[in-house]
Amino acid sequence: MAQRRVLKYAILGLLSKQDMSGYDITSEFKKAIGQFWSAKHSQIYLELKKLLTEDSISQYIEISGVKLERKMYTLTSKGKEDLKSWLLAFEDHVQTEKDVFALRLYFLKDIPLEEIPSLFENQLRLRNEKLAFLNDQYAVYFGEENNPIDLNKEELGHFLVLTKAIAREENYIDWLTTSLEIVKQNGRK
Amino acid sequence: MAQRRVLKYAILGLLSKQDMSGYDITSEFKKAIGQFWSAKHSQIYLELKKLLTEDSISQYIEISGVKLERKMYTLTSKGKEDLKSWLLAFEDHVQTEKDVFALRLYFLKDIPLEEIPSLFENQLRLRNEKLAFLNDQYAVYFGEENNPIDLNKEELGHFLVLTKAIAREENYIDWLTTSLEIVKQNGRK
DNA sequence: AAGCACATGTAACAGGTTACATGATTTC
């Protein structure tokens, strides 16, 4: 069974930290958590509407400035229950982590040899940019703090996710570097 | 821009190795390439129909046994062109690699401390099972061959994708192991 | 003859992206 309604639980999880508007939720998906899940504002507003009718969240209005309305959302007790049971569920299998670059490399034989290095170099550039961004984030939030044992539970979730993202990118870059060498040597043979 | 019609190109790529039926394509997604892209048979048959009307592939019938029809598909010259230009395209950004376990960990503060180790252990079990499967595959295809420089171009694609999948799982397992220790120590403080 | 793998298809629904549409507030 595929994992269903992940966006629902991502939103409930964000709201369990603090009340937010649809716009705030959209912004969160551009930060740390966006490394592992994201959605566009159009989808988020629809999901919020659905969560309201399901009584998992409730809404109130805040005014910014003179008349700009921010629709703020809060978890209901049902929403808290929904979130908690989702967080405690055991996964029975890992889903395919889709990766278009790896897919393309599988079809390597149809790529002219001279085109391959620039494909790798482009990917390396993108991955290095992402890694630099993640390292910046790490420095901002955990720069001085070199012992995660001192973090509170909320910070710890952020820490684990950031270190996961960093490890993932470093591992990707290592594989790209090694593979590029192999392909170059293979081509010279 | 999100990457569009990836399934189309995955199918064209598979057909560039040899003619296949919809069933064969479905089977391929259960092997190495399924680590990076997959689809259900229902979606594959629809996509094949679409590719036929677009003249990217053509169809012929093979009979197995007495009357079981296998609809075989071949790349047309248009299909080969489509595939080639997709393989040479530069990606302008890396997409979010969705990962539900990491998402759940971000919401760690809402998980009771005593439940956390079993969540990690479940994930470790799943990841270790996957790694064992991948290592088996590696042994089957590249067991004796310890020098990828001797591989031909078709085998090289397979090699790179398999080593990528193995590296990904090893990296995941390392992070899980380290993180579980951190969470345990953090909880004792 | 039972069970499993081979083989193809459709329908309903769920999830996600792009484009369209509008207006307020802040910053320079």
Add this chain to the structure above:
DNA sequence: GAAATCATGTAACCTGTTACATGTGCTT
């Protein structure tokens, strides 16, 4: 006053999953 950001929403379309539906061929 222009531009960027804040803020919310809908419509059309594309992608992907689950369930339904049917039949053949091989192995034991």
